[in-house]
Amino acid sequence: MLGRAPYTTESDNKGPFLTARRADVAVVGGGPIGLAVAWRAASRGMRVLLHDPDPGSGAAGVAAGMLAPVAEASFGEEELTRLLLDSAARWPDFATEVAAAAGLADSAELGYRTEGTLVVGRTADDLAEARRLWSYQQGLGLPITALNATELHDREPLLAPRVRGGAHAPDDHQVDPRRLVTALRTAAETAGVVFVPSTVRGLDELDAGTVVVAAGCGAAELTGLPIRPVKGQILRLRAPGGEAPGFRHVIRGYADGRSVYLVPRHDGEVVVGATVEERGDTTVTAGGVRDLLHAATELVPELAEYELVEAVAGQRPGTPDNAPLIGPLAGHPHVVVATGHYRHGILLTPVTADLVVDLLESGVPDPVLAPFAPDRFGGHRSAPAKPGLAGPGSGRPELTEPGFADPELALPGPARAGRATSGPVREEIR
């Protein structure tokens, strides 16, 4: 590859002799996606570096951790819904494997819970809006059951009496993103991933067989892809006396036209989220907190007595169609993108990691990734004008079209042996 500087980082003086042998994979970004890719890749024998000045400090720390493909299924997003369901199906095994690799007793230590989600509406208008979505979801064959007010309050007596109805999505689970990130770091370290605490300013800084860009909103500058920050504010409440919250299900509600979710954790925490704001700052605002608290206490009045422990804002990486960008970066054959997960980063972590690592191994993107090709919006191919990257004139092949079926255009993988990549993905899609 042209013009790359020798690999030098802080790790040179204390870790393995990084300059002596080139890494197979350099992952940029230490959120759950980057950590999971790094862990999975190292577990398959690849030599992996992970670059992040502060792993886990990004959007994951502000995520609620709902694993909710059913309740999140929206009109016109069938392909995304399939990917969400695919990843949800992988979550039980993924959670078990992460926990084991991190030395935890079981996936419950990640805050992984399977009580399911209640989708509720407070006013008749709220309920009507929710019902349209349930019908759509049921039409897709998703497991969601309408509940009348009595059934709803039997399941969760703390719901406000005025909550008129709802539905139960038994397969919409949850995990604690902060625990997940901590466990993934341990798992990755144990598997041999070398953490490089530096900020990557350009992909040409990196000398590795393949670069995986899992840098969230930061991927925009590194790749030129159309990723925009979508601000989200969340709250963390805590039940009085250190007890567990008085409700067990994740509750997704519509209150006065606003959407809110309440995620109860065994340790007493309740996450209340999230605002969706088309802006790039991370300021916690009086109006954002007011709206979340208002909607939350309208649905579960008892929450008014809970301690407000934290209010925090983060940036989700959004894309023009709000679906992720996963696959080779067109024009840069040694670069794979795994970002743009918007509101679905935690849920999509297992499938993203599996498909990316399969791609690293085989060099061939799974066809299931076709709708999520990073270059599907066009016009952004040459944006990262950094020298030294493969691309036009570099003498290396580039992907000029999505072309997932053509192995000639595939990535050269550092370790092509390995399992087939397509079977489990498609079989798990309902």
Added chain:
Amino acid sequence: MLGRAPYTTESDNKGPFLTARRADVAVVGGGPIGLAVAWRAASRGMRVLLHDPDPGSGAAGVAAGMLAPVAEASFGEEELTRLLLDSAARWPDFATEVAAAAGLADSAELGYRTEGTLVVGRTADDLAEARRLWSYQQGLGLPITALNATELHDREPLLAPRVRGGAHAPDDHQVDPRRLVTALRTAAETAGVVFVPSTVRGLDELDAGTVVVAAGCGAAELTGLPIRPVKGQILRLRAPGGEAPGFRHVIRGYADGRSVYLVPRHDGEVVVGATVEERGDTTVTAGGVRDLLHAATELVPELAEYELVEAVAGQRPGTPDNAPLIGPLAGHPHVVVATGHYRHGILLTPVTADLVVDLLESGVPDPVLAPFAPDRFGGHRSAPAKPGLAGPGSGRPELTEPGFADPELALPGPARAGRATSGPVREEIR
């Protein structure tokens, strides 16, 4: 005095030889009252110790700093209102003197502002309730002028259009309590006050000519007086871009039956306060924050865009009649109490400090203190069962009745020379 242990503290090894010469005054509590008493006493030549493990960490850090005798004047509290007005009249000079003693340019550096207060009501009910109080206040001769909606919005264009009317209290000012405490500490240190970073568990620990208990809610345990914690939650917002808030007056509002105040500071901060809760914890609750944010943004909608910087709860020292406890502790002739200031601690700091220091000097409580005698509720005289304090059987005289007119029952003051104590106090009462 019987049974007192020799004076030993951490300061013994590094400060003046405290054991070698007895202090004239030991102040317990480093809030604004204790600091102001210590500073004023030291300025008059007394040798002063101030005991607090963390001065300024109490209720003052949670106070808004409204100096609002007019807007706070309530039915049936004429004597308290007179004291509030007295102290308000002292505030301009007090602020100037504190600033000078702390080496600040002027009182504006304490956040002292004189734009006055607007009292507003949102609904017709809110306004009706407010109007009853204004009439009462006007009847007392207090300077308050009713404003119609147009006049109100001319003064503060950011007020919500639906705010229907209000009144202007030009003499209700404000100060920043945190800046005040910092300045008072500097002033006290400069005047020679010795700070002892220890928690006082019993008054018998202290060896000084007189002990001043200015320990807020902590005074209950030390004195047996009926002081209860009244929880208050406040918020700190910050205007976007570091600018000053878009309104200048303190705004006290009634919104949907709830009282809220908004205190704008030149540095961009807006304090939103305060809940009044008859409980003793300091938990910031979802319901408390929700109510404050709701009421604040109902009155000034622009605040929704402000950053929520801090939510914090403190404990005000309340008394059975919500008036302070200032004067000798009956049965303990060498103990003076200065606490129970409830919601008025910042406003009452100057008058409290002046009257207490006059008492320390002269040994004679000013008659203006009669309504605020600590033993006015009776029945609590022997509660602090600590050994060694003066009291029945100790051979020392005790105040068996309020008895302010009887110099025989007065405190022995360490420095009786000095100015007369009664003149300025009563002359300043309107």
